[in-house]
Amino acid sequence: MLDRVQQSEKSKKAVLYRMVMPGHTCPYGLKAKYLLQSVGYEVEDVHLNTREETDAFKKQYGVATTPQVFIGGNRIGGHDDLRRFLGKKVVDPKATTYRPVVVLFSLTALMAMAASYAISGDAFTLRAAEWFIAFSMVVLAMLKLQNVESFATMFLNYDLLAKRWVPYSYVYPYAEGLAGVLMVAGTLTWLSVPVALFIGTVGAASVFKAVYIDRRELKCACVGGASNVPLGFISLTENLMMIAMAVWMAAAELGFIGGHAM
Template sequence: MSNQDSNVNEIYRKPDCPWGKKAVTLLDNNNIEYKDHTFSDKDEENAFKEKHEVKTTPQVFLKGERIGGYTELAEHLNDSVDDDEDETSYLPVIAVFSTAALMALATQTWIMGFMGFSLCLLACLKLMDIPAFIEGFKKYDLLTKAIPVYGWVYPFAELFAGLGFLSGLVPNLVGSVSLFVGLVGGVSIFKAVYIDKTDLSCACIGGNSNVPLGVVSISENVMMAVMGVWLLI
């Protein structure tokens, strides 16, 4: 039992958590009025977990009684549990890099071709829906948080770097852009994942993706930085 008002229904969740969104949808579908509390940062979430002695969020309270997360709420409401939708997956990333590798092999352009094709494919996915990409990107990219317009510039910078790797033109400029983008991206992702310990999706393949932010995302940016240095020297 919690200290909540016994007449109030509440949900406490991270704004980007897919299970929190499912719980909200379930409450809406069952016409249950509730107060939606989203954590402003990790510290607030940790304080909530400590106070209520829970290890995960979301947490739903019905009439003052803690029901639990999405699965427990679905069982409490005798509703079916949806455990497939919104699950994270590396398949989109595997598809992009596998295709780039095959294109590099077919054209015998090897590592430079692989990087060029990879960046062009990734840029294309972002350019298909730039606002959706920015919505996810600004949640963890440090430069976009400080200078929002960078989110709009990023897909074009990535495409420029990819075309530069493939064409061999203006190597100093291409190397500088690739190094800058790779360093900023790598630092941003490292901070979000390993320092802030956020649970976010990577915007690397465009908006609305379910690719988890983590080591794959950092590796992509490290490769860009390394290739940038290689062109410059």
């Protein structure tokens, strides 16, 4: 193995050792190979085909994991080490990010416009705006319900009602999903409106108190209990959207405004 490393050229040649077994192919090995090739390296792809061979490799080089990359006779390390060596960003799994909510709202907006276009031939309609909020509620509920225990644990950090009545932390995502589905269909407004208005109002008050009064730095449970989205404006927006949708539908149902499309 050492001979192969010493023979590698310093220019654009790399030696990659990765696990390729009948029951397991290391995904980070595949990513490392692709990354090397994408920046112009010629890759000598050495497969570790058995557990014994892998363990022997780790012992020989004093490493704990595979894959391992060698360039110019020097060990670079695993996939993350390779990214650093190439000057590329390494994602911190614990870092705060707004990416999940940006992706979610972008896709639900596109879904709403697509549905509106399919129905009326126009993507920019009142119904598209209504569907955007309703679709967002359904998708947000789905993300919470992927692991309701994890969501409930994070939710209990700041929700005012859940702190007083723990079962509410489990009820919330189901209520949000139900209200969203009914709003998509434009039916049973006598149920969807009060549900959305109630959970939206309690949620908005809870977020406002935790973030803007108590000045607490918390993670938001809005996209599930495993998210690194900070509690703040985005969380408040989710609840304000539900309140606005509930008020809009109630006003339309009572005839105070016209043009309600649902």
